[in-house]
Amino acid sequence: MKIGKHKSGKTTxxxxxxxKKFHFLRTFLLFLMAFTLILTSGFYLVNSAGEIxxxxxxxxxxxxxxxxxxxxxxxxxxxxxTANRVNVLCLGVNQxxxxxxxxxxxDMDLKRADIISVxxxxxxxxxxxxxxxxxxxxxxxxxxGPVAMAKAVSETLLDIPINYYMVIEYDGVRAVVDTMGGVPxxxxxxxxxxxxYDTPPLVIDIKAGPQVLDGDHSVQYLRYRKGYSxxxxxxxxxxxxxxxxxxxxxxxxxxxxxxxxxxxxxxxDIKLKTVVALASKAxxxxxxxxxxxxxxxxxxxxxxxxxxxxxxxxxxxxxxxxSIQPEITSEGAIxxxxxxxxxxx
Numbered sequence: 001m002k003i004g005k006h007k008s009g010k011t012t013x014x015x016x017x018x019x020k021k022f023h024f025l026r027t028f029l030l031f032l033m034a035f036t037l038i039l040t041s042g043f044y045l046v047n048s049a050g051e052i053x054x055x056x057x058x059x060x061x062x063x064x065x066x067x068x069x070x071x072x073x074x075x076x077x078x079x080x081x082t083a084n085r086v087n088v089l090c091l092g093v094n095q096x097x098x099x100x101x102x103x104x105x106x107d108m109d110l111k112r113a114d115i116i117s118v119x120x121x122x123x124x125x126x127x128x129x130x131x132x133x134x135x136x137x138x139x140x141x142x143x144x145g146p147v148a149m150a151k152a153v154s155e156t157l158l159d160i161p162i163n164y165y166m167v168i169e170y171d172g173v174r175a176v177v178d179t180m181g182g183v184p185x186x187x188x189x190x191x192x193x194x195x196x197y198d199t200p201p202l203v204i205d206i207k208a209g210p211q212v213l214d215g216d217h218s219v220q221y222l223r224y225r226k227g228y229s230x231x232x233x234x235x236x237x238x239x240x241x242x243x244x245x246x247x248x249x250x251x252x253x254x255x256x257x258x259x260x261x262x263x264x265x266x267x268x269d270i271k272l273k274t275v276v277a278l279a280s281k282a283x284x285x286x287x288x289x290x291x292x293x294x295x296x297x298x299x300x301x302x303x304x305x306x307x308x309x310x311x312x313x314x315x316x317x318x319x320x321x322x323s324i325q326p327e328i329t330s331e332g333a334i335x336x337x338x339x340x341x342x343x344x345x
Contacts, residue, residue, distance in 0.1 A: 056110040059287055074159040075315070079322045084109045086278065088270070089150050090167045091141070098138040098149055100239070103157065104322060108281040115243065116157065117236045119295060124152050132304040147312040156309050157295070158318060164270045173222070174215030179257055182212035183246045191224045218242070225338040233294065235308075248287040288328045 070080045085107050092100035101118040120138035125257055133139060140152045146165040154162050177183055187208050195202040204220040206213075222242060228234025294314025300306040318324075 009196055013234065054078065055061055071159040076158060076160070076318060076322065076324070079324050080159075080161050080242060083107070083322055085322075089146065089153055089162050091146060091149060091165065091167050092139055093167070096142045098141040101137065101149070101153060103160070103162070104162050106162075106278065108278075111281070112291070113285075113286050114291045115240070116295060116317070116321075117240065117292045118153055118156065119232055119236065119297065119307040120154060120293065120296070121232060121307045123300070124156060131165045136304070136306065139178070154312075156215060158311075158314055159342060160318065164274075173219055177213070177215040177246075180246075180249060182214050183218055183242065183249055184210070184212050185221065185242065185245055186210040189227070191221065191227060193224060193226050195267075230299075231241045233299075236294050240294075243292065247290055269321050281312075293321070 008186055052065065070077055074080065081090050085105055088104045088106075090100075090102040090104060091098050097120070099120060101120060101122075103116045103118065105114045105116070107113070118137065120136065122137040123133055124137040127136060137149075137152050137156065140148050142150075146167065150162045150165060154160055160219070187206055187210075189208050191204055191206040193202070193204040202223065206217055206220055206224075222235075222239055224238070225231050225235040228238075295307075296317055298308045298310055298312040300308055
């Protein structure tokens, strides 16, 4: 992992702890973290001593200390080290591969969250690997785990700092969605797909039209990809729509019950007192304070079907998220610093 500097000026090295066990997910399911652990209003968690005690601490420490992993050579070094943000890498794995990769960036001053989806087929060069599939970013997970994934995602997104990781149990989505009373969605078309070779066999059968998806059908919706013309990119759009709907639904439900269920199914290096601190800083948030992005990219339209990160597009996206003011030259032209290395393809 790279060595960067903490806001205090001290040199730090951020090494996320390796979880005791890795859960093998089938799909996205990371919305749980977004609306229960970072994006909830926090009112129920912070203002009720009895409810705080449900998480094992009568008087939790509400201070939030973050070690930031930032490359001093990054064109965004100043922005990354001065912004009052916490960035959480959310991973869903399927058959020991990272099936879903999302970075949730929470601005604690502006009380807003930006979620960046990174396509699982994103090209990520790894020296010493011959198999083309090994150069897809999702292939980093089997041997490297969340630490290596954090490094790969950080490098792909121009060395954006990553403070924590989260991995959620596959069956946990069913439990959490059912706990919150389902997620209202308007399904644009019938979703049908079968994979008898999956374990257990996968059956997706959702009718078109407005409905409330229960836990089972939420998992089916989030796994569906074959019916989209752009496959996984289409699935990312669907996942983001689901995330927004789930967040909006969660705002009107019993947060304590949902969060308790969340702690039963999530593996993370985030401590409980940090969760409470984040929730306290999110007071007053609404569903309008959630923005979603898909990593800017181009498609490599032949096997092995890589998704190629668009460096200029990523730079513009991060500039927007971090609200960075562009430099103005003496002639009045707008310029930006930093360039991505040319793709080896």
